[in-house]
Amino acid sequence: MIEFIPSAFAATFSVSVLLALAAGTFAGIIIGALPGLGTVLGLVMALPFTYVMDPATAIALLLSIYVSSIYGGSISAILINVPGTPQSAASVFDGYPMAQRGDGALALGYATVGSFIGGIFSLIVLVLIAPQLAKFALQFGPIETFALIVFALTTIAWVSSGEMLKGLLSATIGLFLALIGPDAMTGQIRFNFDSLFLSAGLTVIPLLIGFFAVSEILYQAAVLKDVKLPAVTSGGFKLAPWSEWKPRIMVILRSCGIGSFIGVLPGTGATAAVFVSYADAKRRSPNPEDFGKGEPSGLLASEASNNAVSGGAMVPMMALGIPGDGGTVVLMGALTIHNVIPGVRLFSQQPDLVTLIFVLLFLSNILMLFIGGFGANLFSRMLRIPTTLLMPLVFMMSVVGAYAIRSNPVDLFVVVIFGVVGFLLRLNRFPPAPIIIGFVLGAPLEMSLRQGLILTDMNFLAFFASPIALILFCITGLIILNLFGLGNAISKRFRRKETQSNN
Amino acid sequence: MQQKNADMLYGAVLAGMACAMFAHTFSPIYQNEFLFGDVSTVFFPRVLLGIIFVLSMMLVVKGKLSTSDAILTQINVKRVLLTGGATLITVVGVWYLGYLVMMPVGVFLIGLALGYPNLVILGITSLISPLVVWVILAKFAQVSFAPGTLL
Amino acid sequence: MKYLLPGCAAIILAAGSAFAEYPEKSISVLVPFNAGSGPDSSFRMLQPEMEKLLGQPMVVLNVGGAGGTVGASQFAAEPKEGYNLAFMPVGTTTTQPHLRKVSYDDTSFEPICMTIQDPMGVSVSPDAGIDTIDALVDKAKAGTVTSGGPPPGSLPHIGQAAVAAAYDIEFKYVPHEGGGAAAKSILGGQVDVLVDPVGSILNYGLKPLVVLNGERLPAAPDVPTIDEVGGKPLRYSIWFGLFAPAGTPEDVLNKLDEACKTATSTESYKATVEKSGRTPRFMDRAEFSEFFKQQYKDNASLLTAVGLKK
Numbered sequence: 001m002i003e004f005i006p007s008a009f010a011a012t013f014s015v016s017v018l019l020a021l022a023a024g025t026f027a028g029i030i031i032g033a034l035p036g037l038g039t040v041l042g043l044v045m046a047l048p049f050t051y052v053m054d055p056a057t058a059i060a061l062l063l064s065i066y067v068s069s070i071y072g073g074s075i076s077a078i079l080i081n082v083p084g085t086p087q088s089a090a091s092v093f094d095g096y097p098m099a100q101r102g103d104g105a106l107a108l109g110y111a112t113v114g115s116f117i118g119g120i121f122s123l124i125v126l127v128l129i130a131p132q133l134a135k136f137a138l139q140f141g142p143i144e145t146f147a148l149i150v151f152a153l154t155t156i157a158w159v160s161s162g163e164m165l166k167g168l169l170s171a172t173i174g175l176f177l178a179l180i181g182p183d184a185m186t187g188q189i190r191f192n193f194d195s196l197f198l199s200a201g202l203t204v205i206p207l208l209i210g211f212f213a214v215s216e217i218l219y220q221a222a223v224l225k226d227v228k229l230p231a232v233t234s235g236g237f238k239l240a241p242w243s244e245w246k247p248r249i250m251v252i253l254r255s256c257g258i259g260s261f262i263g264v265l266p267g268t269g270a271t272a273a274v275f276v277s278y279a280d281a282k283r284r285s286p287n288p289e290d291f292g293k294g295e296p297s298g299l300l301a302s303e304a305s306n307n308a309v310s311g312g313a314m315v316p317m318m319a320l321g322i323p324g325d326g327g328t329v330v331l332m333g334a335l336t337i338h339n340v341i342p343g344v345r346l347f348s349q350q351p352d353l354v355t356l357i358f359v360l361l362f363l364s365n366i367l368m369l370f371i372g373g374f375g376a377n378l379f380s381r382m383l384r385i386p387t388t389l390l391m392p393l394v395f396m397m398s399v400v401g402a403y404a405i406r407s408n409p410v411d412l413f414v415v416v417i418f419g420v421v422g423f424l425l426r427l428n429r430f431p432p433a434p435i436i437i438g439f440v441l442g443a444p445l446e447m448s449l450r451q452g453l454i455l456t457d458m459n460f461l462a463f464f465a466s467p468i469a470l471i472l473f474c475i476t477g478l479i480i481l482n483l484f485g486l487g488n489a490i491s492k493r494f495r496r497k498e499t500q501s502n503n
Numbered sequence: 504m505q506q507k508n509a510d511m512l513y514g515a516v517l518a519g520m521a522c523a524m525f526a527h528t529f530s531p532i533y534q535n536e537f538l539f540g541d542v543s544t545v546f547f548p549r550v551l552l553g554i555i556f557v558l559s560m561m562l563v564v565k566g567k568l569s570t571s572d573a574i575l576t577q578i579n580v581k582r583v584l585l586t587g588g589a590t591l592i593t594v595v596g597v598w599y600l601g602y603l604v605m606m607p608v609g610v611f612l613i614g615l616a617l618g619y620p621n622l623v624i625l626g627i628t629s630l631i632s633p634l635v636v637w638v639i640l641a642k643f644a645q646v647s648f649a650p651g652t653l654l
Numbered sequence: 655m656k657y658l659l660p661g662c663a664a665i666i667l668a669a670g671s672a673f674a675e676y677p678e679k680s681i682s683v684l685v686p687f688n689a690g691s692g693p694d695s696s697f698r699m700l701q702p703e704m705e706k707l708l709g710q711p712m713v714v715l716n717v718g719g720a721g722g723t724v725g726a727s728q729f730a731a732e733p734k735e736g737y738n739l740a741f742m743p744v745g746t747t748t749t750q751p752h753l754r755k756v757s758y759d760d761t762s763f764e765p766i767c768m769t770i771q772d773p774m775g776v777s778v779s780p781d782a783g784i785d786t787i788d789a790l791v792d793k794a795k796a797g798t799v800t801s802g803g804p805p806p807g808s809l810p811h812i813g814q815a816a817v818a819a820a821y822d823i824e825f826k827y828v829p830h831e832g833g834g835a836a837a838k839s840i841l842g843g844q845v846d847v848l849v850d851p852v853g854s855i856l857n858y859g860l861k862p863l864v865v866l867n868g869e870r871l872p873a874a875p876d877v878p879t880i881d882e883v884g885g886k887p888l889r890y891s892i893w894f895g896l897f898a899p900a901g902t903p904e905d906v907l908n909k910l911d912e913a914c915k916t917a918t919s920t921e922s923y924k925a926t927v928e929k930s931g932r933t934p935r936f937m938d939r940a941e942f943s944e945f946f947k948q949q950y951k952d953n954a955s956l957l958t959a960v961g962l963k964k
Contacts, residue, residue, distance in 0.1 A: 044689040044716075045644040051702045141844030142828075165565065169517065169558045176524075176551045182720040185829045187753065187806045188533065188544045189720060191524075196727055196757070200719025214590060220617065221586040222578035227618040266838065320841070321857045322834040323690070333690030336930045337698050344859035388619035392610040393632055395590060399597055399606070400636060400648065406688070407647045407717050408724070409598045416594045420587055427575055428509045446547045447831070454541050454828050455800065455844060645713045 004355035012359055016057045021360070024064030025367040029375040031065065032072020033084045035213050035394055036401020038205050039069040043330040055338045056356060062334055063357070064364040066327050070270070070307050071115035071368055075379050078107045078299075079232045082213045082394060086204050087270040087306040089436050090278045092212070093159065094291065094298035101294055104234035108376040110296050111303045112369060113239065114252060118304035119365035121256035122263065122311020126318075127358050131347065134319035137264045142451035143463050145267050147472035149445045152272050152437075154479045158279035159433040161292050166430040174438020175445065177202055184443065185450050197410040204271070206402040206411035207418055207439055211432050213398045214419020217391045219426060224387060231387040235380020237373040244296065251281045251297045252304045259305030263312020267444045269325040270309040275437050277305035311361070318342050318354065506573040510566030517559035525552045585616035601651015606633035676736055676906050680711040683896075684732075684740040686725025688718040691832075692854075696770050696894045697741040699926045703917035708909075712739075721807060722746030723756050730758035734899045736906035739766070744893050745808050747946070748953045753807045753962070760950040763897040765942045766907055767914035770927060771893040771935035772851030773867035774813050775877065777860040779840045787821075787863045787883055790847065794823035801825040801847035802836035806962065810836075812953075813849035813866065813890040815960035820886040834858070851892050852877070853931025866890040873931065893935070895942060911939040 011017065024046070031042035042065045050058035073085030078095035091111065098107035125133065140148070153171065160167025180191045181201020192198035255277035262273040281301035282291045291298045313324030314331075321343030323329040332342055340346070340353055347354055383390060402411040422432055456462035464470050528545040593609030610629035619625050640646040683701075687693045694716060705712050717725035726746050732738040740763075751759055778784045784793065793799055801818075803810035806829060818825045828845050830836040837858035839845040848860060852874050855862045864880045865871055866888045880888050896914060898907060917923060918936040927934040937945060 040689070041646070045640070045646055047689070047698070048645060048701075048714075051698075138838060138842035141839055141842050143844075165558060165561060169555065169562065172551055172554050172558065173517075176548065176555065179548050179551070182805070183544045184805050184831060185541060186544050187721065189754070190533070190544060190548065191527075196724065200724040217590070217613070217617075218583055218587055221582045222580075223576060224579075224617070227620055266835065316838070320838065320859070322838050329688070330690035333695040333698070336695050337926065339926060339929045341857060341930060343857040345857070386619060388617040389614060389625065389628065391617060392613035392619075392629070395593070395613055396606055396610055396633055396636065399594065399609075400602075400640065400646070403597075403602075403649050404640075404646045405716075406719070407715055408719070409649070412594045412598055412649070416587075416590045419590065423583075423587075425513075427578070428506075428513055430513075447829075449547070450541055451828050451830070454826065458542075645711075647715055 004352045005359065007352065008355040008359040011056050011356055012060070012363060014056070016053065017060045017360075020053070020057045020060040021064045021363055021367055022371070024061040025068045025364060025371045026375070028065040028068030029072040029075070029368070029372060032069035032088075033075040033375070033379055034397050034401075035076055035082045035084050036205065036209050036398040037069075037404070038073075038085045038401065039066060039087070039327045040330055041401065041404055042066075042069045043327060043334070047330070047334055050334060050338070055340060055353070056360075058334065058338050059340070059357060060360050060364075062331055063360050064367065066331060067119055067307070067310055067361065067364040068368040068372070070310055071112065071303070071372055072375065073306075074111040074115065074299075074303050075108065075376055078111060079104060079235055079380065079383050080390070080394070081216055083208065086208050086436070086440070087274060087309070088302065089208065089212070089271060089433060090159070090274040090302035091299055093278070093302075093433070094293070094295050095302075097292070097294035098296070098299065099232070099234055102234045103294065104232065104380065105236035105238035105376075106240050106296070107299060108235065108237050108380070109239040109373075110299050112237070112372040112376060114300045114303035115307040115372070116365055116369040117252055118256050118259055118307030119310060119368065120362070121253075121304075122260040122308040123358065123361050123365065124311075125260045126311045126314055126361070130315045130319050133264050133315050137266075137316055138320075139468060140265050141466075142448045142455060143466050144468045144472070145265070145444065146448035146452050146463070147466075147469035147476075148265065149268060149272075149441050149448065151472050151476045151479075152268060152276050152441060153445075154476055154483075155275040155279035156434045156437060157479075157483050158282045158291075159275060159437070160431045163429050163431060166428075167434045170425065170430050170432070171434035171438040174435035174440075175442040176438075177207070177435075178439045178442025179446065184447055195410075197408050200406070200408055200410070202414055202439070203405060203411065204436070204440060205405060206414040208436060209398040209402060210415040210418030211422040211435060213394050214415055215422030215426055215432070217395060218419060218423035220387055220391055222423075222427075227388045228386050230384045231390040232380055232383040235376070235383065237376040237380075240296070248297050248300055251285075252300050254280060254284075255301040255305040256308040259308025260312040263309035263324055264315045266316055266322055266324050267448070269313075269440065270306045271436065271440045273309050274302045274306050275433070277301040307365075314357075314361075318346055318357070320344065321346075504575050506571065506575060507566040507569035509575055510569065511563050512566075514559040514562030514564075514566060518556050518563065521552045521556040521559065525549060525556070528552070582616065582618065586613060589613045589616045597649045597651075599651065602633070602648045603637060604651055676909055677708050677710040679737065680713055681708070681737050681739060682715050683712050684715045684717055684725055684729045684738065686717055686719070686722035686729070686740070686742060686746055689714075689716050691718070693722070693741060693743050693894060695930070696927075696932065699923060699930070700741075700769055700914075700917055703920055703923050704913055707913040707916055720754075721750050721805065723750050723754065726750075727757045729897075730762040730899060732899050734901040734903075736898065736902050736910070738899065739910070740897045741894060742897055744891075744949065744953075747895075747897070748950045749809065749812065749957065750807055751950075752954045752957050760947055762900050764900050764902050764907060765946045766896040766898055766910045766939055767918070768893055768895040768935060768937035768942045768945070769914065769918055770932050771891050772853055772933050773865055773871060773889075773891040774810065774849055775852040775855055775862040775865045775874070776814075776817055777840070777848050777850065777855040777862045778846060779843065780859065780861045781843070782846065782861075784861075784863070787880070787885065790863060791821045791823055793846075794818075794821075794825065799823070799825055799847060800828050800845045801849065802828045802830050802839050802845040803848060803850065804832050804836070805829045809890060809892050810849045812956065812960060812962065813888075814847060815962060816888055816890065816956070817849065817866075819960050820888060849890075851932065853933065857931045871933065873928070873933070895937075895946070907939060914938075
């Protein structure tokens, strides 16, 4: 495929492609930053415009929106405590506290560079080992997927900021909410109480907006003292010195790895990946107590990993024709309409197009890095208006975004109802993130469990027969033991035995 | 309200809701036959509801046993109720009357409830912003907006 | 008196030209599945051609959920002036209504035209060592064979149930989110069989054993039809069609039918559809209406015959 690089680069240096890349990056950042819209909606919006374009321009537009919208979500997460996209849900933990203490520009700098590194890392992975990774992903059948999701659920512990019981409660409620609507295994509609609109179930963006945006609005209503206080006092774009970056290189790389890996496996998306990366970063950090108070490593873990998912999700899409996340579903549909058929035959029959996609992804990430700083500055300025004026506008965007995805009035009401619920929970120190984790993982968890049970004839013990699943279960078990301090107790017991036997 | 009372209250409410839902899972609509080797459609929900019940009872116990006197954050109840009410009215109105009619009203009401002082600026913003968003997204990008009487 | 005839002519002409102005504004087309899905892409392939012919934009409205039933129910209640259409597949319109309580039936819609009909095939993993349908049947008789696909009630599910019934064997069905997820399980070796449109099968890199159709498909010329290998004449395909709510004016329906006929005969449409692995197929209003009503009846008895409905 190397032989196609020159021609791919030549194809990109046409005016329309460069314009599409720039427009897509700019639009993507805005779409990501505006709460309620999100990557999937951004791609759907761009779709009709691509009909009149040639394939290269169309792909350029779509890929640049795909990549930069993931980054854009961090802007509002950092500046106003509202994730612009579900993939930035973990960026509020440390991004917003950083902004509150005056380090907003630094936070945005971290987010931009972190996103860039994530994107490039997963692109390298995609280019080098896409077919092999795809083969490995195939090893993850229902049983292995179930084990992975159980593992991912342990991340709740690290995002519950001390309130473990309430975090578990939130997560379980989130898991349950995911069950409303059609049961994918039988077609039975559950918990819709005869409402046609509820029979479609809930989707993540209205839930996210309700839980983060509307509850934030209500929270501000509850505690705000100064009605003229600007929403954003520290923003802009500033890069931290190298001395701050150097100790965090491993965190970034590990988060990239986690993001790419989870992106490759269909069934768990970016939202799960960022929480796993965040938990991992916190677990390994020398200063875990700073997480949640403005520790840049937390922000980097979240932002590097969510952009790393983008390249990872493209692996099964391109190599197998099976989309890895919500954004790649739309990307695949769009590519199909332009006669680019993802799947096993893509690499063999249209290798020039594959190289073009790689080059365009590369350029999209580069542009995101440069235009990102500009976008961060722009939003920082725009958001200096008073909170009391900004919040109604945030609500407006939330309402627009909630309805736009599937034109279902349930989503409108979910935004308000869960805003109230989120606010009430927040008052009593329930952490908001676990509900989102639970909701995102609920359906795949149940589905993989039941599929596994069918395959093993209701024999759950057979789940441990799979080597991959066994490894994952063991890791999960170790993590849980460690959480309860049992790991320490066991090792203390061993040490005492040793000193006893030495006497 | 004191933290421990809140814990007991929240725990009790959640436990109650879990019970109600659990009872609901026995309703005849879910008594369909299922696939060979699969569990019932209400198996997993019941497991989750059971977990929620246990955890929320633990929360109640935690509240009862708590010795601290910690108070929850001081809140401006009136403003919260006004804002919450404004958001609810907006959403109901958007569905029944349409986005174009209701959103300006909604933005204005919420800004009012939050206490934004300058009504003129609020009024202009609430008229222009929804319209601008609508023109860009609905007309240009063909995004779906709640239709109603005007749209 | 001499003004009577010209007068009548004038009135008729005026009335005719009022009809001839449809469409005067943009048309909303409801797709009861999310953006990027099969039905959605299938319509978007048709969209540019139809827009050119009708001279008005067609705006896609995605209302996904429950196999398309949420969107279809909403569609059945929409205004009938001709500015609200829907693009729906066979499952949503002819099988789902028999399996669950929905607010519509075959009389709720006015079929306009069919645009795609993809015959399905029985497929296995290329590494499974199974080369013919008979080998698969033998394996099923000797042990357990699992089949995967979209949730119960979908055409792939019905298809595999019908194949199993025809050969008097049993497949253990493992539902997945969709055909793609099932294909992944097949490639990974966790599930054995997938019944899906042949084009999709080839895109996933699976091996089709037979085509559930009367004649071989140009996309897979080496794959025998089920008749050829001595099986029962099963015919299963996934089709997509354009619909209007029942009660839409005749002239609007005819105009759309005309546009659909021209649009589906363009080279660019046919090429795009075929390249994606699908099979373009046009049925005009008359033929499609009859076909649709027949399918609605047939699928009801079919569901009972394969044991999916009591």
